[in-house]
Amino acid sequence: MDYKFRKSILNIGLYLILTLLAIIWFFPIYWMFITSLKPEHETIAWPVKWIPFPPVWENYWKILRNPIDTPVFLWFRNSFIAAFSYSILGLIVSTLAAYAFSRMKFPGRDKYFWFLVSFMTIPGIIYLIPNYLTIDSFGWVDDLKAIIFPGLASVWGIFMLRQYFLTIPYELDEAAKIDGAGRLYILFKIIIPLSKPAFLTLGFMNFLSNWNDYLWALICLSSPEKRTLPVGMLTLQGRYIHFYGTMMAGAFLTALPALILFVFLQRYYIRGITLSGFGGK
Amino acid sequence: MKRKLFGDEGLLTPYLYLLPHAIFFSIFAFYPVFKGIWISLHKWDVLSGERTFVGFKNYLDLFFVRNVPAQYYWQALWNTLQFVFYSVPFLVGIALILALLVSSAKKGKGLFRTTFFLPTAMTVSVVAVIWRWIFNYESGLLNYILYSLFKIKNIPWLTQQPGAWISIVIATVWWTVGWNMVYFIIGLQNIPEELYESAKIDGAGWWQAFRYITLPSLKPIALFIFVTTIIASFNLFGQPQLMTEGGPGRSTVTVMLHIYNEGFGTNLRMGSASAMAYLTALIMIIITFLQVRFFTHSE
Numbered sequence: 001m002d003y004k005f006r007k008s009i010l011n012i013g014l015y016l017i018l019t020l021l022a023i024i025w026f027f028p029i030y031w032m033f034i035t036s037l038k039p040e041h042e043t044i045a046w047p048v049k050w051i052p053f054p055p056v057w058e059n060y061w062k063i064l065r066n067p068i069d070t071p072v073f074l075w076f077r078n079s080f081i082a083a084f085s086y087s088i089l090g091l092i093v094s095t096l097a098a099y100a101f102s103r104m105k106f107p108g109r110d111k112y113f114w115f116l117v118s119f120m121t122i123p124g125i126i127y128l129i130p131n132y133l134t135i136d137s138f139g140w141v142d143d144l145k146a147i148i149f150p151g152l153a154s155v156w157g158i159f160m161l162r163q164y165f166l167t168i169p170y171e172l173d174e175a176a177k178i179d180g181a182g183r184l185y186i187l188f189k190i191i192i193p194l195s196k197p198a199f200l201t202l203g204f205m206n207f208l209s210n211w212n213d214y215l216w217a218l219i220c221l222s223s224p225e226k227r228t229l230p231v232g233m234l235t236l237q238g239r240y241i242h243f244y245g246t247m248m249a250g251a252f253l254t255a256l257p258a259l260i261l262f263v264f265l266q267r268y269y270i271r272g273i274t275l276s277g278f279g280g281k
Numbered sequence: 282m283k284r285k286l287f288g289d290e291g292l293l294t295p296y297l298y299l300l301p302h303a304i305f306f307s308i309f310a311f312y313p314v315f316k317g318i319w320i321s322l323h324k325w326d327v328l329s330g331e332r333t334f335v336g337f338k339n340y341l342d343l344f345f346v347r348n349v350p351a352q353y354y355w356q357a358l359w360n361t362l363q364f365v366f367y368s369v370p371f372l373v374g375i376a377l378i379l380a381l382l383v384s385s386a387k388k389g390k391g392l393f394r395t396t397f398f399l400p401t402a403m404t405v406s407v408v409a410v411i412w413r414w415i416f417n418y419e420s421g422l423l424n425y426i427l428y429s430l431f432k433i434k435n436i437p438w439l440t441q442q443p444g445a446w447i448s449i450v451i452a453t454v455w456w457t458v459g460w461n462m463v464y465f466i467i468g469l470q471n472i473p474e475e476l477y478e479s480a481k482i483d484g485a486g487w488w489q490a491f492r493y494i495t496l497p498s499l500k501p502i503a504l505f506i507f508v509t510t511i512i513a514s515f516n517l518f519g520q521p522q523l524m525t526e527g528g529p530g531r532s533t534v535t536v537m538l539h540i541y542n543e544g545f546g547t548n549l550r551m552g553s554a555s556a557m558a559y560l561t562a563l564i565m566i567i568i569t570f571l572q573v574r575f576f577t578h579s580e
Contacts, residue, residue: 018382018389022396028455029399031422032411044420047429093302100298109295119310121569123562125516125537129320129544129555130313153309158302182289212404214519215537219545233406237523244414251407262402266395274467 029259036060036249043245059249069239072253074225075232079211082147082228087207089148091199094157099187101158102165103173113162116155132219146220147228151210157202160272164198165191201272204265211258229254321555328549339556350543350550354557356531357539358564364535365514367446371454372510373503376461381495383462384469394466398459405456405519412452413439413524445525445533452520457513461506468502469495504576508569515565536561 035043037055063070100106101113131150132141140146168191176186192199214230221227224235236250262269285291321340324333343351383393400408415422416438427433438444472495480490518537521527527534534542536557544554 014382014385015389018386018393021379021382022393025396025400025455028411028415031415032407035414046420046425048422048425093305096298097302100295104295104298106292106295112299116306119306121566122314123512123515123565125540125565126317126555126558126562127309127313128540129551129558130316131309132545133316133320133551134308134313149305150309152302152305155306155310183294208402212402214405215541219541230404230406233404233410234523237406237410244417244420247410248414251410255403255407258402258404259399262399263395266398266402267391269398270463270467273463 029255032248032251032255035244036246036252038245040243040245043248059243059245060253062246063236063250063253069224070232070236070250071225072229072232072250075227075229076253076257078144078226079228079230082144083207083211085144085148086151086210087203089152090154090157090206091203093152094154094161094202095187095192095199097158098161098165099191101162103170103183103186103191117159120155120159128216128219135220141220142222142226143220144226147210147213147217150216151206157206160202161195161198164195168194197268197271200265201268204261204268205272208258208261317555317559320551321553321559323552324550325552325555326550335552339553340560342553343556343560350539350548350553353531353534353539354536357534357536358561360531360533361515361517361535361537364446364449364517364533365511368450368453368514368517369507369510371450372458372461372514373506375454376458376506377465377499379458379462380465380469384466394463397462400456401459403456406523408452408456409520409523412448412455412520416444416448416524439525440529442529442532445529449517449520449524449533452524453514453517461510464502464506465499468499472498500576504573507576508572511568511572512565515561515568 034050034052036059037052037057038049039056039058042049042052063072067073101109135141135146135150138145140149172190172194173186176190181189211228212230213228217228217231218234221231224232227235233250233254236247240246240250286293287297288294322334322336324331324335324338326332342348343354346352346355379397383390383397386393418424418435418437418440421438423438424433424435427436436444438448476494476498477490480494485493516537517535518541521533521535522538522541525533527538540554540557540561542548543557544551548554
């Protein structure tokens with residue numbers, strides 16, 4: 001058979017398989033969305049309606065108009081405050097440490113760095129109970145501080161930023177030093193501007209992991225108005241367990257912000273994985 | 282000449298930069314490792330407020346299965362190992378297949394990659410709720426499709442085995458396989474094109490190129506993927522909690538779920554829950570170590 005002809009057949013096959021898989025992969029999200037647009041009796045009706053026309057928004061109103069039992073806006077606000085603060089504070093804390101590790105000489109530097117990195121191998125399961133008791137002793141149970149601060153102990157960000165800072169030529173620092181620039185000036189005027197992709201990556205990764213965090217938020221936040229979106233879902237599930245239209249409306253409201261952010265920023269995610277040195281080294 | 286303590290070249294300056302992280306690290310990462318061991322040596326009941334030092338009693342109770350929670354622990358550990366066994370081959374295998382397909386596409390690569398990667402942006406409670414709905418017994422989509430295509434009567438996916446594990450594995454693969462796919466895609470990109478070209482000159486076919494170039498080159502990233510995937514599967518929590526509620530029976534109660542119930546849910550016995558957490562962590566570290574040994578030895 002003609003080589004070119006065979007190649008184009010293979011190509012068509014490849015795209016057919018990919019398209020089919022992509023449809024399957026996207027379908028649960030589509031299903032969640034269209035279920036939320038059906039009146040309750042229609043969600044369980046067979047034959048299934050694949051396109052809900054006309055769309056009905058009553059499920060959304062049911063949730064949004066009940067700010068006492070299902071305060072979705074409050075959950076959204078809580079999630080946003082926690083994820084945003086965590087991501088900004090995480091950037092600050094990690095940048096300062098990574099700057100010291102990559103640009104300064106001091107006794108114990110490498111030992112301390114590997115000591116920190118070794119903690120990345122400790123299974124997170126052992127932290128739940130002692131950290132909960134610490135949070136409790138601080139009076140942070142049922143408080144967003146519990147969602148913001150413990151994660152700042154993470155070593156991951158330092159590791160990633162240090163890798164990145166090391167790729168910035170040291171001659172730039174030297175030149176600035178000769179011109180009389182101080183440490184902080186070099187950090188803010190040279191290192192940070194040159195590390196924008198790394199900052200975007202880390203900031204976004206921290207934001208999303210905090211936004212989606214379930215187990216820790218479940219342990220720390222108990223009263224309905226203090227919850228974040230992932231745990232708020234639990235309230236919805238408790239209240240509307242047999243009302244799938246309403247449940248899916250809640251699920252869609254919870255997932256939407258992260259999905260939108262992700263579509264626009266996922267390339268930074270992928271760059272972050274490459275940067276961290278795990279990609280193929 | 283005596284150096285200053287502070288200022289740009291000060292002796293203590295680097296440590297000042299490390300300090301903010303060190304504060305959080307010591308409170309929330311270093312101290313809790315020891316605090317956790319200390320708690321595990323106590324009868325630490327939140328409800329009664331009792332805190333009595335009991336030495337290794339919690340561990341001995343576990344090893345000699347001296348009470349119901351200990352019995353449940355071993356069952357939960359067994360359940361978790363089963364899930365690891367069921368899920369990891371799919372989480373790695375499907376990821377590799379998707380990565381190979383996406384990398385072969387010349388156009389629309391980004392679109393396909395984004396589609397498979399998209400579910401990872403969702404929180405576990407949303408994922409669980411969606412799949413709980415799809416696997417619903419009376420009116421779920423899957424039973425509807427099976428009935429209309431093959432006239433298969435409704436299957437109680439979530440309340441019978443092996444349906445419950447199948448449902449949890451499918452939901453988990455859908456949710457997280459994008460991560461592994463992305464790692465594999467990066468791994469594939471890092472294979473030098475010349476290797477394939479010289480193989481072609483030597484007359485190697487598609488399968489030989491895959492077998493002798495692609496697979497060996499992916500080995501380092503595969504080790505990383507296996508290690509992180511097994512750890513992630515070991516930590517299974519939200520899916521059984523929200524989809525099957527640990528059922529049917531206790532067959533999908535995982536270690537995480539059991540420790541959560543013991544420490545935070547109904548019992549609030551933090552001492553024994555801590556002992557379980559440490560034992561589990563030890564098992565996880567041993568499994569990880571064995572994998573690294575296995576991968577580096579078979580070179």
